[in-house]
Amino acid sequence: MTALLFENIDEEGLNTLEVYERRGGYRSLPKALAMTRDEVLDTLVESGLRGRGGAGFSMGKKASFLPKTDMEKYLVCNADESEPGAFKDRELMQKNPHQLIEGIMIGAYAAGANRAFIFIRGEYDFQADILEAAVAEAYEAGYAGERILDSEHTITLVVHRGAGAYICGEETALLDGLEGKRGSPRLKPPFPANQGLYQGPTLINNVETLCNVPHIIRLGVEGFTKHGVEGSRGTKVVSVSGNVQRPGNYEVELGTPSRNIIYGLAGGPPEGREVKFWFPGGSSAPILTGDDLDLPYDFDSMAKAGSMLGSGSIIVIDDSNAVLDVALKVAKFYRHESCGKCTPCREGTNWTVKMLERIERGEATPMDLEIMAGVQERIIGNCLCVLGDSMAMPIGSMIKKFRDEFEAHIERARAEADGGPVPEPSALVGVAGAEPGPYPSTADAED
Amino acid sequence: MITLTIDGREIQAPENAMLVDGAKYGDVEIPYFCYEPKLGAPVGACRMCLVEVEGIPKLQTACSTGVKDGMVVHTQTARVRDAQEGVVEFLLINHPLDCPVCDKGGECPLQDITFGWGAGTSRFIEPKRHFVKPLELSPLIAIDRERCIVCYRCVRFSQEISEDYQLVLLERGANSFVGTFDGHPYVAPFSGNIIELCPVGALTSRAYRFRARPWEVEGGGSICTLCPAQCNVEFTVRDERVLRVLARDHEDVDDGWLCDKGRFAYQAIHVDERIVEPMVREGGELRAVGWDRALETAASALAGAAGKAAGLAGGETTNEEGFLLGRLLREGLRSPHLDSRAGTPLPLALRQALAAPALAATVPDLEFAHAVLVLDCEPVDDAPILDLRLRKGVRRNGMRLAIATGRPSTLDSNAEHSVRIAPGAGGALLAALDAALGSGGDLGALAAAAGLAVDEVRTLATLLSEAGEDVVILWGERLTDGPGGAHAARALLNVARRLGLHGPQGAGLLGIPAGANGRGLAEVGVLPDAGPGLQAVETAGRPAAGIAAGLADGELSTLYLLHADPLRTHPDRTLWERALEQATVIAHESTMTETVRRYATVVFPAESYAEKEGTVTHPDGRLQRLRPAIGNPGQVRSEWRVLAELAERIGHGLGVLTGEMATGQVVEAVPFYARLTLEDIGGRGVRWQERVAASAMPEGAPGPFDLEPLPAAPAANGALRLGTFRSIWAAKEVEISPSLKFLAARQRAELSPTDAERLGVEHGEPVEVVHDGASVHAIAAVRANLPAGTVFLEEATATEPVNILTDGEQRLVQVRRP
Amino acid sequence: MTRDVVRFEHGSRVPGWDDAVDLTKDPAQIPDPATTPVPPELRAQIEEYMSRYPDRRSAALPALRAAQNHHTYCSPEAVDQVACVMRVTPAYLAALTTFYDMLETEPKGTHAVYVCTNISCSLNGAEELYEAFQEAIGEDPDINLRTFECLGACDIAPMASVDGTYIGPLAPGDAVTVRDDIKADRPVLDAKQLRHRKVVPQGDPS
Ligand SMILES: Cc1cc2nc3c(=O)[nH]c(=O)nc-3n(C[C@H](O)[C@H](O)[C@H](O)COP(=O)(O)O)c2cc1C
Numbered sequence A: 001m002t003a004l005l006f007e008n009i010d011e012e013g014l015n016t017l018e019v020y021e022r023r024g025g026y027r028s029l030p031k032a033l034a035m036t037r038d039e040v041l042d043t044l045v046e047s048g049l050r051g052r053g054g055a056g057f058s059m060g061k062k063a064s065f066l067p068k069t070d071m072e073k074y075l076v077c078n079a080d081e082s083e084p085g086a087f088k089d090r091e092l093m094q095k096n097p098h099q100l101i102e103g104i105m106i107g108a109y110a111a112g113a114n115r116a117f118i119f120i121r122g123e124y125d126f127q128a129d130i131l132e133a134a135v136a137e138a139y140e141a142g143y144a145g146e147r148i149l150d151s152e153h154t155i156t157l158v159v160h161r162g163a164g165a166y167i168c169g170e171e172t173a174l175l176d177g178l179e180g181k182r183g184s185p186r187l188k189p190p191f192p193a194n195q196g197l198y199q200g201p202t203l204i205n206n207v208e209t210l211c212n213v214p215h216i217i218r219l220g221v222e223g224f225t226k227h228g229v230e231g232s233r234g235t236k237v238v239s240v241s242g243n244v245q246r247p248g249n250y251e252v253e254l255g256t257p258s259r260n261i262i263y264g265l266a267g268g269p270p271e272g273r274e275v276k277f278w279f280p281g282g283s284s285a286p287i288l289t290g291d292d293l294d295l296p297y298d299f300d301s302m303a304k305a306g307s308m309l310g311s312g313s314i315i316v317i318d319d320s321n322a323v324l325d326v327a328l329k330v331a332k333f334y335r336h337e338s339c340g341k342c343t344p345c346r347e348g349t350n351w352t353v354k355m356l357e358r359i360e361r362g363e364a365t366p367m368d369l370e371i372m373a374g375v376q377e378r379i380i381g382n383c384l385c386v387l388g389d390s391m392a393m394p395i396g397s398m399i400k401k402f403r404d405e406f407e408a409h410i411e412r413a414r415a416e417a418d419g420g421p422v423p424e425p426s427a428l429v430g431v432a433g434a435e436p437g438p439y440p441s442t443a444d445a446e447d
Numbered sequence B: 001m002i003t004l005t006i007d008g009r010e011i012q013a014p015e016n017a018m019l020v021d022g023a024k025y026g027d028v029e030i031p032y033f034c035y036e037p038k039l040g041a042p043v044g045a046c047r048m049c050l051v052e053v054e055g056i057p058k059l060q061t062a063c064s065t066g067v068k069d070g071m072v073v074h075t076q077t078a079r080v081r082d083a084q085e086g087v088v089e090f091l092l093i094n095h096p097l098d099c100p101v102c103d104k105g106g107e108c109p110l111q112d113i114t115f116g117w118g119a120g121t122s123r124f125i126e127p128k129r130h131f132v133k134p135l136e137l138s139p140l141i142a143i144d145r146e147r148c149i150v151c152y153r154c155v156r157f158s159q160e161i162s163e164d165y166q167l168v169l170l171e172r173g174a175n176s177f178v179g180t181f182d183g184h185p186y187v188a189p190f191s192g193n194i195i196e197l198c199p200v201g202a203l204t205s206r207a208y209r210f211r212a213r214p215w216e217v218e219g220g221g222s223i224c225t226l227c228p229a230q231c232n233v234e235f236t237v238r239d240e241r242v243l244r245v246l247a248r249d250h251e252d253v254d255d256g257w258l259c260d261k262g263r264f265a266y267q268a269i270h271v272d273e274r275i276v277e278p279m280v281r282e283g284g285e286l287r288a289v290g291w292d293r294a295l296e297t298a299a300s301a302l303a304g305a306a307g308k309a310a311g312l313a314g315g316e317t318t319n320e321e322g323f324l325l326g327r328l329l330r331e332g333l334r335s336p337h338l339d340s341r342a343g344t345p346l347p348l349a350l351r352q353a354l355a356a357p358a359l360a361a362t363v364p365d366l367e368f369a370h371a372v373l374v375l376d377c378e379p380v381d382d383a384p385i386l387d388l389r390l391r392k393g394v395r396r397n398g399m400r401l402a403i404a405t406g407r408p409s410t411l412d413s414n415a416e417h418s419v420r421i422a423p424g425a426g427g428a429l430l431a432a433l434d435a436a437l438g439s440g441g442d443l444g445a446l447a448a449a450a451g452l453a454v455d456e457v458r459t460l461a462t463l464l465s466e467a468g469e470d471v472v473i474l475w476g477e478r479l480t481d482g483p484g485g486a487h488a489a490r491a492l493l494n495v496a497r498r499l500g501l502h503g504p505q506g507a508g509l510l511g512i513p514a515g516a517n518g519r520g521l522a523e524v525g526v527l528p529d530a531g532p533g534l535q536a537v538e539t540a541g542r543p544a545a546g547i548a549a550g551l552a553d554g555e556l557s558t559l560y561l562l563h564a565d566p567l568r569t570h571p572d573r574t575l576w577e578r579a580l581e582q583a584t585v586i587a588h589e590s591t592m593t594e595t596v597r598r599y600a601t602v603v604f605p606a607e608s609y610a611e612k613e614g615t616v617t618h619p620d621g622r623l624q625r626l627r628p629a630i631g632n633p634g635q636v637r638s639e640w641r642v643l644a645e646l647a648e649r650i651g652h653g654l655g656v657l658t659g660e661m662a663t664g665q666v667v668e669a670v671p672f673y674a675r676l677t678l679e680d681i682g683g684r685g686v687r688w689q690e691r692v693a694a695s696a697m698p699e700g701a702p703g704p705f706d707l708e709p710l711p712a713a714p715a716a717n718g719a720l721r722l723g724t725f726r727s728i729w730a731a732k733e734v735e736i737s738p739s740l741k742f743l744a745a746r747q748r749a750e751l752s753p754t755d756a757e758r759l760g761v762e763h764g765e766p767v768e769v770v771h772d773g774a775s776v777h778a779i780a781a782v783r784a785n786l787p788a789g790t791v792f793l794e795e796a797t798a799t800e801p802v803n804i805l806t807d808g809e810q811r812l813v814q815v816r817r818p
Numbered sequence C: 001m002t003r004d005v006v007r008f009e010h011g012s013r014v015p016g017w018d019d020a021v022d023l024t025k026d027p028a029q030i031p032d033p034a035t036t037p038v039p040p041e042l043r044a045q046i047e048e049y050m051s052r053y054p055d056r057r058s059a060a061l062p063a064l065r066a067a068q069n070h071h072t073y074c075s076p077e078a079v080d081q082v083a084c085v086m087r088v089t090p091a092y093l094a095a096l097t098t099f100y101d102m103l104e105t106e107p108k109g110t111h112a113v114y115v116c117t118n119i120s121c122s123l124n125g126a127e128e129l130y131e132a133f134q135e136a137i138g139e140d141p142d143i144n145l146r147t148f149e150c151l152g153a154c155d156i157a158p159m160a161s162v163d164g165t166y167i168g169p170l171a172p173g174d175a176v177t178v179r180d181d182i183k184a185d186r187p188v189l190d191a192k193q194l195r196h197r198k199v200v201p202q203g204d205p206s
């Protein structure tokens, strides 16, 4: 068992400055301030820390992309956490806000930013209140604000609450949201590192990414890289949910076999059920099946398996569920969250939902599966941001991996709609490795 | 130029072009919808322009990818074709199939791109969504939401170009739609531009809807003479009728935009109110008579008025018309009484100094200057298109904007520093500024005379002197048309010298005249004291106010009004009423103005700007050419021809047989226009300052500048200072164009909250503004940012004219509830 | 101009798409403070938000949420007030109120009950839960019951957020208690509040 970010996580009062300091907190910040910026940047690069927000880009490299000029620079912490299945940042902010604040201060120092913001999703009011209290404490104690720790560095920190939009997790949409606009992604380039918030160079990192920073400074490159595996250093807080017995957040070494997380930690599906498929990195990751349970849980292994680690959120779907239901949920979610700025995403998500609904109503033919798969292909890679891909990739993977089930469903629903004889469901479900389960009727599925 | 390869062919393209534009250099067309460089940085929304760039794994948007030397681009590979077909397919999912009844059909980018890059079939078999359509977006614009492809062009215009921020996208995702707040109409000075920007038929002109199909119309390029901005326009003509006005992109003039007056007031050309026959007053009534009778009546009146005739030329008068009027009066009738301005005349030497080529700023200078001072003018009202230029300068180029006006400006929020001066105190402000810049005058007293604190003037001075060398002062005629006009002009010249505006290319002065062709008319000699070329005349005549007085007391007898309407535009309405009552009035007009209806003895029908031939001079010195787009209606004849005939009939032929000959005479008479031809002017115009002949401009002299503070603006003690302004909508064309009517200026009294409270007046209530027995009825408009102590009324309204209260001097008025 | 036309029955219905503007209204420019009264507390709050950012417009979302708390929803009047204090056009804000899920543009109950119906919650019975809520709350005008996308608490699926307080895992039977707690102004379902939840014991994964 590893506990870096989750050390003492359930200790009463860890969210206060006093307990955090007592547990060794705020020691990395002065240590970092005693280093030069470049030394801190080098440490971050060499630690191999990759972003925990989705894209998995090297945090140190991204921070070093910011121009070294003396223009106003910004650090923005992405705490929008709205992807289905993800709830790790919530835990980190609620239970140990100072860990994040310390990470932000070090990150801002390294990037040369004088202003930092935490963009937290509006629904996390409770966590935002905790963060604001912690920020006030940090100001009071001189860890934030004017001339932190009596150095010449000024770093302000403001908690900014969103108002309900998943797209604001996308980094450039987040910037627009923070500037008080509709959260629509911006064209890249220019990348935020050059032109971000208020047109200034901006470093954007996920909550968990920044929470790692004090530990990297504390442990040093050598100490930190003891954790994880080649290419995926450190630990990962994994949110496991869906059909598992012990849903929750688990901090694991990157590279831990997936089975150990899903079964060992989260207890696996309920008694008598099997894993039918799972999202390894939130609802935007292409699905994996029971066959993939032995893959090590790290960035590269997930990518090699055709999916991604993403935000590190595992959603398990057991064999009592129909893939169509999940596909429809996913598609409706992305249709609802598409900002509408670019054509393929706006129209493609809408069209996909309509096709899936038609399948559900029994008005589709197997040819529609072809069209649906084709539509996904025309979305992938052609959008302004990757929200469109985030629907198209899992939906595409579901069609690919569960084509038989979709086809069976089409036949069955058509027969049902026509009032003819309904084929036996169990005979039609053919998923490698998964036991066919009773097939819930989709007729009364809710929107 | 750099070299890149597109589809296997090497092409040369300019260095900082985007791929979509660069590709055109190799005759490669990359389709796009949302890209429009006029709207600012690309947004990459429509995804139509995806291409493959070697070395980059993902397809790239050609609208936002700059060309690079050695770049290898593919626009025809299977991958690209598939992406393009995909985008067309997506866009057509919900686009209705109503091209046959769509105004855009035939000139529709979506139609063209579907034809060129679409697959020809759709796999979408769900029902298309349908909505009620078309809906009003404003009295001018209809919106068809089914057709919208959410390209963001219209909302970007509203948000980033005109910055009125009234038009936005509402909802999100597939539900996104273009709309306004809570059902308010999108009414703003530049709203019509979105019609031209929309790449589909979603936004259409309610005035143009279903009037014509693209293949039935012709386009005629000309100039809009409804205001001094003189935007370049293209008239859409069908069967000798102007059906639409489009922008004819000229980056040195209008940047490709039009205001709604310019876009919709063409309707005034074809209204029933238009005067199309010559008329003569008989038994108190104007009666249509043939040209011969009308000319004869006018000629004999003029012939009998030698030495006692006078002329006023309105702003839309062309250089040729103004010049010929001058010849008719000065040479034919030995009457030097001639004016094109309404205010107190400026000494000629000052006029010349202000017009010095070295001091002349251009329209693009407004955008690229380090700093611009907007002085005593409101660009959106006085020369609307310049408002957009200034916004662009601030937004894109970091131009630093300062404002010094009496009334709050719509540009205040873009300005780094705004000061509110007392009405008529522009000269005082300049004197104070001159002192702050180091003249040694008494800054405290001078600032007080302008109604300002010393610090406000200092900040302004610092901004202007430290911004950089390119500083432009954009000033309005209001600055110099009052009794303190000469003082203000000298102060302006002083400040310009102190800031070093003579030297740098991008620095200088840009004056907005009150009349559309105010600059041209002055330069061709429609001034009491100057002939063509701003040269002194032997005997100076009377200025406008003097003409009124002369007519009223019988020293003058006959008045020639060339597109002029003094009851509307000139101060001291009471005097003008008396003057017109006494005089024989010959009016050259296109509509039944009050002056014509009540006082004209002879009426000549005037051409509209779409019918005219000739030249006008832009405030920055650009001569521009008017070309007839349609024939003259009814019996309308060209003004130059009428003037020439009249001159003939009084025995002083002008030797003008064609419009071009008139231009020839102007060019010959104005030394700094020398040898210009209509061909030279062409479709883009020529700034005379950029030609060799510019050196023939007489060198003016500012004369001694007295830094003594002017008498402070009168203390209000219970009364209010009267400020006036002329709104963009105060124009006869607006009043008679069916679709613009609703905008026509109505008299309102703008009050500060403090004054309103003191007077017990509520917002929206009727009030009376009184001076010396005369009164104007208005609706009270309480505005928070208005300086206390002043009430503002609109000039040139159709009813409740403010010039009944004014005679050019500063006024104190009483405001009360009737 | 709006008429009832049968063919508009099918296809997606989007609120607002069929609405023309009201030509009798004036264009909506930045509201003039002289004619737009704003409650002083709300003004103070918005001004405080604006002071936090280098660009005042960044305060738009917090300001709208404050106005929503004040007026129960982002009514035209509320939007006008925010626009007046922030010196932006009401349309600028309308673009936001219709974009962000937590901002309501129609009159709503003062208490917000968001029931998550995303994947993990619906795998654990969110649909039944929502039905139970519908039944328990009925047409109560004080409560704004709605389904919501993933609220970031799949560990307590199925769950709901009541005025920002997360509760779960919920059984359909909890709906009545939640309603009663709301009506009695008590902490909702205290025992199932997320704030009590410990991180699940971190066993050895192997
Ligand atoms: C549609 C979409 C939603 C996203 N949501 C989140 C989010 O909620 N939280 C987050 O940290 N990153 C999110 N991301 C990823 C961010 O764009 C960005 O990559 C990340 O914040 C960078 O931080 P990191 O390098 O620390 O991971 C999202 C991306 C997309 C395309």
Ligand code: SF4
Residues within 6 Å of the ligand: B147, B148, B149, B150, B151, B152, B153, B154, B155, B178, B197, B198, B199, B200, B202, B203
């Ligand atoms: S109305 Fe026209 S210009 Fe505006 S977004 Fe739609 S298609 Fe584009």
Ligand code: FES
Residues within 6 Å of the ligand: B031, B032, B033, B034, B035, B043, B044, B045, B046, B047, B048, B049, B050, B061, B062, B063, B064
């Ligand atoms: S033109 Fe390039 S994305 Fe629209």
